[in-house]
Amino acid sequence: MYRPKSTVEQWRIFQAVVDYGGYAQAAEKLNKSQSSLNHAVAKLQQALGLALLEVRGRKACLTPQGEVFLRRSRKLTQDVESLERLADILSSGWEPVLRIVVEASLPRAPLYQALAEFRPRSRGCRIHLVETQPSGCQTVISQQAANLVFASRAYPNITSLPLATTVYVPVCAPDHPLAALAEVGQTELEQQLELVLADGNEQEEGWARGEQRWIINHLHDALSLLRRGVGFAWLPLDVVSPMIHDGILVRLNMANQALRKRFTHLILPGTTPPGPAASLLLSLIRQHYDGHEEPGNTP
Structure with a gap:
């Protein structure tokens, strides 16, 4: 049976780091510690065996592989959000x-x-x-x-x-x-x-x-x-x-x-x-x- 190597939360953190321009900015927006975000993205990259982000100065930049995974991961998180909204709708x-x-x-x-x-x-x-x-x-x-x-x-x-x-x-x-x-x-x-x-x-x-x-x-x-x-x-x-x-x-x-x-x-x-x-x-x-x-x- 297939077991996922990543979690939806890791992909959300990865997207946030890209969207807000770095770990510090994403940590502030998500109300989380910067170290927890670093740990989540590092664990995600380790599980995939790919570098998704590279830090240049104080800014986290996408690698070529990261650009591909960013597009695909957005659909994943949108689908999860749709499923959760559907549950709310059906329960009503x-x-x-x-x-x-x-x-x-x-x-x-x-x-x-x-x-x-x-x-x-x-x-x-x-x-x-x-x-x-x-x-x-x-x-x-x-x-x-x-x-x-x-x-x-x-x-x-x-x-x-x-x-x-x-x-x-x-x-x-x-x-x-x-x-x-x-x-x-x-x-x-x-x-x-x-x-x-x-x-x-x-x-x-x-x-x-x-x-x-x-x-x-x-x-x-x-x-x-x-x-x-x-x-x-x-x-x-x-x-x-x-x-x-x-x-x-x-x-x-x-x-x-x-x-x-x-x-x-x-x-x-x-x-x-x-x-x-x-x-x-x-x-x-x-x-x-x-x-x-x-x-x-x-x-």
Whole structure:
């Protein structure tokens, strides 16, 4: 088993002697005797078999080897300080990890904004962001396997917060046959392939679906297929608006078709109140969803 030849305290003293320009100055700053600092550095050099410092007059100067070890030792002491701070953070109840599950069909720009603001205040908390389907959300909630779940429906006896209403619009590629029609009815839609961003339970939403349909698990896959002229899809308006503006996708002009909407619910599956990290992220999420507006919600 490996046994260290040096201690963190020896490296801290070595750094202090360099930073303050000598043993006497470092001893005064550290409130230690000069002899104890001399002894610590001498013992460190003896253990390594290398000269890290050489005294020129009254000043301690780095040797070439000392310059290398100074850079590496700073990372060592910083890592130790980070570990000690982490212990303080975790002992205060701050969560080391937050697991967030998002239903695939829901837009999440406000969530990304909240996470961007959470990062500098996260105090080392790691984020696991997972995309899943409605059935996956249900499993995660029943097993209490996440801190926060974004789902398109609420669940009985589970704490949930309504966040936003998302408008879904039909889109296709500019060269798709539907794009050439001045007005599109349900009959025309039923004759074309539909890409359904769901897990097969789409009938529960009350959205009429055509016989020709592919079930797509991820929004990225649906967009990639649409851009290649494969089928049409009902997708979140705030996601596809930039693509419509740039001419990458075309929004179909529906005849006598009401807007399709989905709600975003924030589910808290746990039976205990969220911890301090989750509470902070939760407040940022609510702030950004409250200020989020759908672009062009008119048909």
